[in-house]
Amino acid sequence: MFWRYNSTVKLRELEDKNLLKLESENLKNRAGMEPTRTLKQSVRMILIGIFFAITLTAFEYALKNFEISDFLRKVFQFGFFGSLVGILSVPYGLYHLIKSLK
Structure with a gap:
């Protein structure tokens, strides 16, 4: 049971890192497009x-x-x-x- 909880937490951390990376890239792109x-x-x-x-x-x-x-x-x-x-x-x-x- 502990193993399953631990793997789920690690998956969520990876998803959060990917989401954070995507959001920062989107923010950089928007800042670059501003006149x-x-x-x-x-x-x-x-x-x-x-x-x-x-x-x-x-x-x-x-x-x-x-x-x-x-x-x-x-x-x-x-x-x-x-x-x-x-x-x-x-x-x-x-x-x-x-x-x-x-």
């Missing part, structure tokens, strides 16, 4: 981030002007915060640039 950013897209994202940095400077300069109306000030504030968010594409583009060069 990655190309060099061109990464450089484009960095350039977009630089453009947003320039517009951020322009919006900041415009907000310091005291002669603008309240509505225009709100528009400039919205553009200022939008440019702050747009600048985040620079490190994201650098990350993908480094990743694509590996």
